[in-house]
Amino acid sequence: MSGRAAILEIRGLTRRFGGLTAVDRFDVDVNEGEIVSLVGPNGAGKTTVFNLISGVLPPTAGSVRLLGRELLRLPAHRITHQGVARTFQNIRVFPQLTVRENILLGTHHWTRSGMLGSVTFWPGTLRAERAAQAEVNTAIDLFRERLEARLEDPAFSLSYANRRRTEIARALAARPKLLLLDEPAAGMNPYERIEMARLIRSMRDRGLTIFLIEHHMPLVMEISDRVVVMDHGVKIAEGLPKEVHSNPRVVEAYLGRRAASA
């Protein structure tokens, strides 16, 4: 679109749950360094798209390519190796691990440290562990004042917003090429939402490509380079935030309902 290479190409992606087609021949391109938002009414199939990209769900049909490599049918942990990291709509931090250990989990796939190396203090293992610890420091760079004091606390003791931040830091520690954020601002107060918008932008400025699902339309309009709208599993519009906002099909499918109920 802007001449940049597509990092993620989704073609004809379909997923059926019994009789329900949650995602129906969905196509989208995400270009390098872009923030693309996926919006749509509840039940439109947005999270299912994310689950299909990240390998959590197997697709019924279609293709998802990251930098030209096919991701579908790879197991979920292999997809992380390919450079996709995600957060979850219902936050999934590891409650019994500390914030630091949660973030260290992000480094799991690119560090090499095994059981034997661990007990024998093998130099390679120690190097890998040090690299992982250093990555924690980099990953919390954007949340330093929020998370630094809580690094040794178990994640279950965190506030809702801090769990979100931990989850995002964990995804950043995985050094992804593409970051999938599933409703990063859900449940946050207006101040925290503005902070989240800044955060998403600064992640993009550091060279990450971001594909996000978000319900809060002002936030979407504010930060997105492009917006993709889904309804009933089908893409109904795609374009710049302004274009999408005035698209009559979008107004009918999404904003119209809200206007009608107001």
Add this chain to the structure above:
Amino acid sequence: MSAQPAPTEVAESTASLRQLWRSGPAGWNRALTRARVLVPFFLAALAVPLVLQYVEDNSSWIGAQYWTLILATCAMYACLAVALNLVVGYAGLLNLGFIAFFGIGSYAYALVASDQIHQHYPLWAAVLVVGIVTLAFALLVGVPALRLRGDYLAIVTLAFGLIMRDVILELDRPPVLAGHQFGPDGLNITGGTNGIHLVQPFNLPTSLPLLGPVPHYRMYYWIFVGFLALCIYFMLRWRSTRTGRAWVAIRDDELAARAMGVNTFKYRLLAFATSAVMAGIVGMINAAQIFNAFPSPNFDVQTTVMVFIMVILGGLGSIPGAILGAIAFTVPPFLLQQFVFYKYLVISIVLIAVMIFRPEGLLGTVSIRPRKTMGGALELLTAETAIEASELPAVTDTEVADLEAAAGAIVDDPEWKL
């Protein structure tokens, strides 16, 4: 006049103790697993039989051997509890066939160190055989069973334990399958209900420099304590590096662990097999200690339950808790012999009380009660509806269907947690 600094020191130490008390079980575990606590603890544990001997030599009390044997049993159960903690406490896999690996280890050693099949391997070769045999059995049951979760895994491993017991009991004669007999007529591998007798002990020096002659019972106490120290060292190192983090992550949230690039099947299998090999080596030491490999209690479900109780009482995932559990279940029955009739009654009452007042166990951080949320669907719905309800369209039936279908497919088991 030299006692002036004492009051402030006392105040400081009580303050730090109070802080430690407030830090909760996670803090207690951290404090108790420091090297400056564990090293003195193990040095003291190694010295105990010498102290007992000294007391016996210098008083009318006799019982140094008796109590060393009891403490050796205690150390053995502590090893088993630590090994079970790896698979249940760290990785969250409910392995009810755990004790079978202890039995397999003891029989594997007995076979290569007795006249049963006329093999007498040197110690290093015997350790290797025991390790390989238990690993082979762990992979045999683990590779198919670890694709299951929670309760299903528990049932399969329980069945494995019971089958192994039957196999051991039946293998005193050649196996017969569909009318065909495998092996010659007099074939007797396991000795059936009798077990394998006259197992040779480890070929170790009978006297040590400085300590003089070392009796058999004291040597095996030291071996058990030494192996316990080794297991604990391994466990603590693993827990503080990548492997252990991956295990706990899988236990906490398997889906998120997978999404972070953890090959969950591989790590579950690693935990299962490592714990099995640990238990196998404990079984081997036990066989050498008592010169026998018996089908019971080596394969009894009761023994598994006993070790489970130790782990749960001490706290899942807690190593000091596992030692505490092992001590609590092996030493008091001997102290209170006149009440031995009530042993199981007392154990049951203690266990019920712990489950009511501290469902996490004495030093644990993970509750064995199931979580209140139902995993996927419910959580998703409440998170959305509670938050910006006014800004969202009402929840429609299709949405509920989508969410439930999606959640059901993602989390194909409810977030079952031990």
